[in-house]
Amino acid sequence: MKTLSGREPAERILEDAGQRVAKMARKPRLAIVLAGNDPASETYVKRKLERAAEVGVETTLERLDENASETEILKVVKRLNKDKGIDGFIVQAPLPKNMDYTRIVEAIDPEKDVDGWTSANLGRMLNGLGKPFLPATPLGVIRMLEHYGAGIAGNHAVVVGRSNVVGKPVAMLLLGKDATVTICHSKTRDLAEHTKKADIIVAAAGVPGLVKADMVKEGAYIIDVGTTSVGGKIKGDVDFENVIKKAHCSPVPGGVGPMTVAMLISNVVEAASRRQ
């Protein structure tokens, strides 16, 4: 079956973004707030900054100590909200311990919230009002499914995981594309019973290897959003090696990861174009 690489669709999105930037009088600028020095975060941030630069988006990295307090991070967020030179910014997860990530995200001006994680943007996504920034990873999942011709409308999609940043928004976006959507999670009694019938599976539980070959339908489309560090390696939620014999599946890494980065940059370009 097909390996659903995120690289090719991500390139297309970045090309589009680059073409938009080329026409702009003022280049967009993305800021990333990075607290601490989690190695995975360093890698993600580096990739985001590099990709942004490639399409002509300028970048600012705001580094904070791993011992930075919530107050200090909030101060940076408030400064970036006011800074007219910044079109959009994100606070890289995970944050140092004992810090409420959602509360920090909530302080971001919704018009600069290019990760689409503030309640203002989530709420607009839900009631279809205004022009919300849609969360980058869920949007990346949808674009990948569309790119590979999965067919969303009328199909049954099962989302495994119900986080605020992936599971719930991806379910709402699939619903907006006319899929029948089931949301499963750790309290679901018989996960396989649901996934077996799915035309589309989005695995976002953060449990390595959770989705196995005998749990999926022949020819289904599976997007793996899992990224759990196991012995220094990033592992997805899908047992890719076996599942790929039966269904179309995205790999980890090289699946939704590049899409997340591309959608983030696309959101920054959109934010800048609204402010030109």
Next chain:
Amino acid sequence: MKTLSGREPAERILEDAGQRVAKMARKPRLAIVLAGNDPASETYVKRKLERAAEVGVETTLERLDENASETEILKVVKRLNKDKGIDGFIVQAPLPKNMDYTRIVEAIDPEKDVDGWTSANLGRMLNGLGKPFLPATPLGVIRMLEHYGAGIAGNHAVVVGRSNVVGKPVAMLLLGKDATVTICHSKTRDLAEHTKKADIIVAAAGVPGLVKADMVKEGAYIIDVGTTSVGGKIKGDVDFENVIKKAHCSPVPGGVGPMTVAMLISNVVEAASRRQ
């Protein structure tokens, strides 16, 4: 099987609200904006005002002509936002034609949005932040299921309908209570295939008699949120007469209707207590 009347659980909620009001130095005040004279709306509004009065909540009815413009309604909304004597208010649906209901709702101060329909409250419901006012009808559905011991956690709930004011929020609330949730709608290929397996069905499609006996599991709990006017009578989405032989089901009227009113008033009392 059990007829899931909304009257008994609604009375309990109103009693609680009344006890809270009795202890307040200043009585809460609810305003209702009513544009036009749709007979069903008149009935709903009358009931809301009466119920509020019964528990000691003061009320204001803001009447507008059926030819009122969107600008005129927005002017009233803005005035109520500023009015310190108003703890919460709603704009009764449906509005006169050619008016964007969501846009008007969006103008309501989230702290006074006791119907819980603004994107601010919906977003907070989604990311679990702050103290959102939860939408009255979806909250009423949950409370009814709890009242009748339906058991939500771990069970499979199928929501039929995906409106911003019922389907989507009720799905999110069920998910928050640990149900596995499937959202079906007009584009769902085989509705019965999904409903047959459900432990809980919330019917909110606005299609009279859509859910029939052969589509439900023996002993399931079914909440009918449908209210379609057919020949002057309000009809639910469930073929109650036949379904009740097989599953526990709420009637229309007398099902979720009283719960909606009770939850609205409960939200007003909550809004007032936050402002005391």
